[in-house]
Amino acid sequence: MNSSKALKKGVFVASEAVTGRRPRPGHPRKGPAATGPTATGPAAVRDRAAAWFLVLPALLPILILSVGPLLYGIALAFTDAQSGRTRSTQWIGTLNFQDLWYDTLFWDSFRIGLLWAFGVTVPQFLLALGLALLLNQRLRLRWLARALAIIPWAMPEVVVGIMWRLVYHPDAGVLNETLRDLGLGDGRDWLTGLATALPAVILVGIWAGMPQTTVALLAGLQNTPHELHEAAALDGAGAWRRFRTVTWPAIRPVALAISALNLIWNFNAFALVYVLTSGGPGGRTRLPMLFAYEEAFRYGQFGYAAAMGCVMVAVISVLLACFLVGRIRGGGGER
Numbered sequence: 001m002n003s004s005k006a007l008k009k010g011v012f013v014a015s016e017a018v019t020g021r022r023p024r025p026g027h028p029r030k031g032p033a034a035t036g037p038t039a040t041g042p043a044a045v046r047d048r049a050a051a052w053f054l055v056l057p058a059l060l061p062i063l064i065l066s067v068g069p070l071l072y073g074i075a076l077a078f079t080d081a082q083s084g085r086t087r088s089t090q091w092i093g094t095l096n097f098q099d100l101w102y103d104t105l106f107w108d109s110f111r112i113g114l115l116w117a118f119g120v121t122v123p124q125f126l127l128a129l130g131l132a133l134l135l136n137q138r139l140r141l142r143w144l145a146r147a148l149a150i151i152p153w154a155m156p157e158v159v160v161g162i163m164w165r166l167v168y169h170p171d172a173g174v175l176n177e178t179l180r181d182l183g184l185g186d187g188r189d190w191l192t193g194l195a196t197a198l199p200a201v202i203l204v205g206i207w208a209g210m211p212q213t214t215v216a217l218l219a220g221l222q223n224t225p226h227e228l229h230e231a232a233a234l235d236g237a238g239a240w241r242r243f244r245t246v247t248w249p250a251i252r253p254v255a256l257a258i259s260a261l262n263l264i265w266n267f268n269a270f271a272l273v274y275v276l277t278s279g280g281p282g283g284r285t286r287l288p289m290l291f292a293y294e295e296a297f298r299y300g301q302f303g304y305a306a307a308m309g310c311v312m313v314a315v316i317s318v319l320l321a322c323f324l325v326g327r328i329r330g331g332g333g334e335r
Contacts, residue, residue: 096230097311146218209266216257
């Protein structure tokens with residue numbers, strides 16, 4: 001006991017000699033970290049202001065070019081805005097949405113848009129997955145195959161549309177010429193037939209969008225440790241079992257992300273279908289974006305077209321929310 005008291009007394013004496021103050025027993029002095037600026041101090045406020053100042057150059061274009069037009073379009077949907085400078089715009093509330101609810105042409109285009117979006121996204125993913133698995137193998141001239149696989153991605157949609165219009169040309173198109181050479185008929189006008197227009201356009205959409213899906217899946221495959229495949233092969237697992245137990249769990253987050261993005265992009269498609277068919281024949285390829293474009297710039301019904309845009313934004317928001325919920329639940333299940 002005497003030695004313990006002497007040790008404490010020595011500590012107090014040493015502390016008093018160094019700091020000039022005698023610490024109170026049972027109340028150790030706070031270190032330098034505890035006496036620094038708190039989260040609500042002036043330094044923290046300056047740091048947050050500096051962070052906003054650095055982010056502002058990137059944030060302004062988003063606010064001006066994306067958020068601003070979006071809010072303006074939502075406000076426009078509640079007016080009777082039409083083309084013409086002399087006509088005044090009046091606030092009409094939800095009248096545009098009420099008319100839209102009974103517009104069978106819009107709901108037909110909405111149905112066609114869903115058929116187009118899923119008809120392009122699902123085969124696109126399956127073909128891209130097979131191509132990514134092939135390009136992930138150790139093949140000769142693999143670098144050349146990878147370069148050729150992304151060529152459609154590097155081409156503008158307008159160029160892709162013009163090129164495929166030449167392919168589908170009823171008289172001099174490559175497709176009909178090939179069918180004639182093979183003795184499979186005299187060919188047909190693929191883009192103006194009521195039964196063939198939408199499948200023909202879907203085929204072009206699959207071809208044009210497959211490279212970006214392939215690149216994303218190939219990146220996920222390359223991040224999969226090769227040792228896992230070797231261990232599964234040593235355990236006697238076949239190719240399908242290795243894919244199901246090793247490859248798919250590794251690329252599943254990438255696959256879900258790129259599939260959700262493709263679904264949103266395809267639902268919003270405009271340029272490719274506009275160049276190929278302009279929504280024809282008889283509205284068989286009139287996607288919702290094409291229908292809204294015609295209402296706004298052909299018939300001058302800006303308010304009505306803005307209401308269509310609001311409905312499409314709502315649908316895309318629901319799709320994005322479903323994707324985020326799935327990602328959160330998937331992450332929680334993995335942990």
